[in-house]
Amino acid sequence: MRNERLLPRTELGEIMTPAYVIDESALHRNLRILNDVRQRSGCKILLALKAFSMFAVSPWISEYLAGTTASGLYEARLGREEFCRHAESEVHVFSPAYLDSEFGDIAELSDHIVFNSFAQLRKFRSRSKGKSLGIRINPECSTQDEPIYDPCAPFSRLGVTLANFDEAEFEGVDGLHFHTLCEQGFEPLAKTVEAVEQKFGKYLHKCKWVNFGGGHHITKPGYDIEGLVSLIKRFSEKYGVQVYLEPGEAVVLNAGWLVTRVLEIVHNGMDIAILDTSAACHMPDVLEMPYRPPLYNSGQPGEKKYTYRLSSRTCLAGDIIGDYSFDEPLREGDVLCFEDMALYTMVKNNTFNGMPLPEIGILRSSYELVKRFGYEDFKGRLS
Ligand SMILES: *Cc1c(COP(=O)(O)O)cnc(C)c1O
Secondary structure, eight states, X not given: OTTGGGOSSGGGGGSOSSEEEEEHHHHHHHHHXXXXXXXXXXXXXXXETTTOOOGGGHHHHHHXXXXXXXXXXXXXXXXXXXXXXXXXXXXXXXXXXXXXXXXXXXXXXXXXXXXXXXXXXXXXXXXXXXXXXEEEBOOOOOOOSOGGGOTTXXXXXXXXXXXXXXXXXXXXXXXXXXXXXXXXXXXXXXXXXXXXXXXXXXXXXXXXXXXXXXXXXXXXXXXXXXXXXXXXXXXXXXXXOEEEEOOSHHHHTTOEEEEEEEEEEEESSSEEEEESSOHHHHOTHHHHTTOOOOBTTOBSTTTSSEEEEEEOSSSOTTOEEEEEEESSOOOTTOEEEESSOSTTSXXXXXXXXXXXXXXXXXXXXXXXXXXXXXXXXXXXXXX
């Protein structure tokens, strides 16, 4: 095969594209790191389904993690149906506002229910009997500059600030929850925990559990795991609480590819490759964040001999993935592998422009197809 150098594994050159391919060994590597944190710190770790919901791999995930966390009814149901493989598996849920019509089912499916305000707690408390209830707090401690990912940004709707904390209503509530990080290391967490202790310390002593949310880049090389373990231990002992972490991204970081083929090369001031994938449909964060996704064995524009703009086969002019360079010219039929494509991809994709959804597979000793989509998946969301 002529473009073998562009493939992390040769099997990927033979599959139908576009395809999301989960790398079994990389997923296990991440799960082992999280398991080590869990064992040494005593925390419980949940998978945030918002980032990754591929239930075909739930047996591996539930082997290491304590359960899942959901953003609402559908994810809670998926967590209960597909990720509860042990008697102790837990389903947690947080939503900025619950629907009256859904709350009965949510309460039935969930072990922990976290409310975004004391008004929500008051509204649903009587329908949450037997469940462990929590309040999401806003420690008002920004540790990043991206307002779209910063729940502590001014006028944030997420979490109760200290000024709005209702001490009387908090009576009988089991836990506090904060989620303020996004792709961040240990230092921002340490700073956030300090703010939480300073502002909400009085209430921490009344808690059975405290949930540190997600956004911890624990499985990224260089993350200060020792710092995390000792912080969790100190915190749990000081307040007598069970600490939870609920990462999404860290569970599947660098554990999947989006495999695509070159359909056509056009020239207009530069060389432009049209791929059978789409940023808008299959990796929307590329346009939303925005960012330039890593591509296996490619360089920055100009770094290698042949530079191309990689773009999509939709009609959206701005559906551009980015500029990349290669050692050899690209040709029709070449297979390319975008890296780190397990997280926030399958859960966010869409069929805009009538684009097919990528198939989903797992790379083990060989490629195993998990699911292939078709016209019915496109039509089924329309009327
Ligand atoms: C998004 C989210 C997570 C997971 O965040 P990652 O950045 O994927 O780790 C966890 N908890 C809450 C409340 C979230 O909104």
